[in-house]
Amino acid sequence: MPTVLVSSLPYLLQGAVNTLWMSAVCVTLGTVVGVVIGILSVLAPAVIRWMITAYVFVFRGTPVLVLMFLAYFALPAFGLMINVFVAVGGALVLYTGSFVAEITRGAILSIPRGQVDAAKSLGMRWGLILRQIILPQALKMSLPPLLNNSVIMIKATSYASIVGVWELTYAAREIVERSLAAFQIFLGVMAIYFLICYPLSVLARRLEKRAAFIH
Amino acid sequence: MEVMLYRYFDIRFILRSLPQFLLGLELTVEISVVAMAMALIWGLVLAGPRMSGRRWLSAPVMTYIEVMRNTPLLLQIYLVYFGLPLIGLGLSPFASGAVAIAAQHGAFLAEVYRGGIESVSVRQWEAARALGMDRWRALRLVVLPQALLKVVPPVGNHLVILVKDSSLVSAIGIMDLTLTGKAIIERSGASYEVFVTIALFYLALTSLLSAVLRFVERRYRGTL
Numbered sequence: 081m082p083t084v085l086v087s088s089l090p091y092l093l094q095g096a097v098n099t100l101w102m103s104a105v106c107v108t109l110g111t112v113v114g115v116v117i118g119i120l121s122v123l124a125p126a127v128i129r130w131m132i133t134a135y136v137f138v139f140r141g142t143p144v145l146v147l148m149f150l151a152y153f154a155l156p157a158f159g160l161m162i163n164v165f166v167a168v169g170g171a172l173v174l175y176t177g178s179f180v181a182e183i184t185r186g187a188i189l190s191i192p193r194g195q196v197d198a199a200k201s202l203g204m205r206w207g208l209i210l211r212q213i214i215l216p217q218a219l220k221m222s223l224p225p226l227l228n229n230s231v232i233m234i235k236a237t238s239y240a241s242i243v244g245v246w247e248l249t250y251a252a253r254e255i256v257e258r259s260l261a262a263f264q265i266f267l268g269v270m271a272i273y274f275l276i277c278y279p280l281s282v283l284a285r286r287l288e289k290r291a292a293f294i295h
Numbered sequence: 296m297e298v299m300l301y302r303y304f305d306i307r308f309i310l311r312s313l314p315q316f317l318l319g320l321e322l323t324v325e326i327s328v329v330a331m332a333m334a335l336i337w338g339l340v341l342a343g344p345r346m347s348g349r350r351w352l353s354a355p356v357m358t359y360i361e362v363m364r365n366t367p368l369l370l371q372i373y374l375v376y377f378g379l380p381l382i383g384l385g386l387s388p389f390a391s392g393a394v395a396i397a398a399q400h401g402a403f404l405a406e407v408y409r410g411g412i413e414s415v416s417v418r419q420w421e422a423a424r425a426l427g428m429d430r431w432r433a434l435r436l437v438v439l440p441q442a443l444l445k446v447v448p449p450v451g452n453h454l455v456i457l458v459k460d461s462s463l464v465s466a467i468g469i470m471d472l473t474l475t476g477k478a479i480i481e482r483s484g485a486s487y488e489v490f491v492t493i494a495l496f497y498l499a500l501t502s503l504l505s506a507v508l509r510f511v512e513r514r515y516r517g518t519l
Contacts, residue, residue, distance in 0.1 A: 137498075138494075138498060141455075141459075141497065141498045141501040141502060142459070142494045142497050142498055142501075143459040143460070143461075143462035143463075143473070143497055144459075145462045145463060145465070145473060146462055146472075146473055146476075146490060146493055146494050146497060147494070149473070149476065149477065149490050149493075150487060150490040150491065150493075150494060153480060153486050153487045153489070153490055154486070154487030154490070154491075156486075157486040157487050231364075231365065235365075235366070235367040235368070236367075238367040238369045238370065239367075239369055239463065241369070242369070242463075242465070242466050249367070249369060249370060249373075252370075252373075253373070256373075256377060262373070262374070262377035262378040262381060263374070263378040263381050263382070266370055266373050266374040266377065266378055267374065267378075269370060270362070270366040270367075270370050270371070270374070273365065273366045273367055273370065274362060274365045274366050277364075277365035277366070278361065278365045281361070281364065281365055
């Protein structure tokens with residue numbers, strides 16, 4: 081009987097609440113930032129597009145844990161005294177954003193050029209074309225990868241425990257250090273993460289199948 | 296100008312610490328290469344039963360793949376490193392890290408392999424069989440070469456992710472690039488320069504790997 085797991089469940093669930101909060105905030109902000117950057121990476125003038133390319137290259141090529149450490153050590157050095165939560169959250173948002181930007185960009189570019197030309201020849205302005213033609217289709221197409229990306233980011237919030245953010249994984253380590261019941265605690269915590277992530281994965285797959293059916 | 300530069304980015308300190316950085320880099324490369332080899336093979340081992348069409352073989356593998364995909368790698372590393380000794384299977388930190396990374400990425404790669412094989416039209420298979428090839432020859436000469444071409448880019452993507460994920464083994468005390476950075480900061484009181492340098496090292500590693508993979512893909516496409 082996994083007695084330690086049962087008795088420490090309330091503590092772990094408290095950690096899970098933190099994980100959920102952090103995930104919700106970081107995934108939402110990261111997705112918004114990424115979608116805006118993704119749109120800009122198609123439409124903006126060359127200088128801004130260059131900067132976006134550099135941003136995506138740097139943030140996609142670096143481990144998120146290193147970005148978290150960087151934010152944690154760099155911001156105080158510039159005189160910004162903020163807590164760990166904000167530093168690590170900021171790193172996660174920018175990391176998420178770089179992936180979302182690529183997803184959005186791919187979805188927009190996959191829409192046939194002819195549709196834009198047709199809309200232009202009908203006299204539609206850019207804003208209208210974007211709102212009425214490009215974005216609705218691009219959104220539908222990018223929903224499955226965005227959901228998969230959210231799962232990746234929820235899992236990545238656990239890395240914040242290494243930098244010192246108190247959430248589910250940190251709570252698990254505390255309990256294991258006290259009780260030495262590594263097997264049941266870590267398995268139990270994996271089960272909690274699974275319960276959070278699996279429904280999103282299933283939803284992503286369903287939407288993917290439906291999209292494949294339509295095309 | 297020079298003073299300004301040192302004030303905002305102490306490059307002399309980074310250069311002095313270079314030998315330490317390189318030791319960390321070496322460990323990151325070592326564990327990545329070992330975990331890559333294990334993951335590539337483990338993915339193949341899983342893909343067989345996954346595609347066998349027999350439920351009692353594919354169901355456990357599918358469950359395993361789902362668990363690996365929907366739980367954080369960090370916890371899998373903890374489970375292997377802190378959990379396995381409790382049932383008498385103690386591994387060194389290096390082996391624990393490599394096994395955990397391979398366990399997760401093998402699951403992802405199995406799905407990639409499956410996608411590649413299923414993307415080859417079933418008519419190719421039927422044609423090969425109709426020409427009198429046995430199942431093994433049809434698979435080896437017709438299906439796999441085409442599947443391999445489809446699989447190279449996504450496998451490459453996963454290997455790049457694997458290199459980045461190797462930074463998590465710093466959590467169980469392996470002196471890789473990431474932990475080296477933390478150790479240098481704790482010892483010297485230096486600050487963000489260290490992690491900017493570390494980020495650049497990782498960026499160089501992942502870019503190099505991507506470039507090599509692109510080269511391999513182009514070469515292979517030429518031979519087919």
